[in-house]
Amino acid sequence: MDISDALLVKRCLEGDTQAFSGLVKRYKKLIYNIIYNIIYNKDEVNDIAQEVFIRIYKSLDKYNPQYKFSTWCAKIATNYCYDVLKKKRVECVPIEDAYGLHSEADTPEDSYIKREQRDRINNEIMNLPEKYRILLILYHKNGLSYEEMSQVLDEPMSIIKNRIYRARKMLKDKLASGRKEGIT
Numbered sequence: 001m002d003i004s005d006a007l008l009v010k011r012c013l014e015g016d017t018q019a020f021s022g023l024v025k026r027y028k029k030l031i032y033n034i035i036y037n038i039i040y041n042k043d044e045v046n047d048i049a050q051e052v053f054i055r056i057y058k059s060l061d062k063y064n065p066q067y068k069f070s071t072w073c074a075k076i077a078t079n080y081c082y083d084v085l086k087k088k089r090v091e092c093v094p095i096e097d098a099y100g101l102h103s104e105a106d107t108p109e110d111s112y113i114k115r116e117q118r119d120r121i122n123n124e125i126m127n128l129p130e131k132y133r134i135l136l137i138l139y140h141k142n143g144l145s146y147e148e149m150s151q152v153l154d155e156p157m158s159i160i161k162n163r164i165y166r167a168r169k170m171l172k173d174k175l176a177s178g179r180k181e182g183i184t
Contacts, residue, residue, distance in 0.1 A: 132167035
């Protein structure tokens, strides 16, 4: 029988260190994916993930069981990644899978063309303003719903919907203008 997140948090707050190990095991993949897709540096993921889990642990007393624990963790991870980006001003993020550019049956030519397209999409995404870029990452790479993004980013749903619409439109326009200029 699976133990609920709320019960694991309660046990952690009562001093049960194994309970926190259970939470880490349960949400490690989510946290790592968020970090990698925002920071986009494999060498930094472990260090940042460790810091995120420390912050989660130190903030357990602030968790409200009314909300999903995964969303709460995602918010902490996202906010910490924002802090890291602000310090470094790193630009990142491929979302090739979201645009169907990944296939196992590609010829070398197909692979090259798709890699070129993926690189172009990644470059255009990296050039989007951060408030739009992060939404594409959270939605397409991490599978967060609009409601979860609203909670993670602490923005109203209307702003989330508006920004993701604008982000997609900006990306589409940039990609279309590149085709007109002969860029593949």
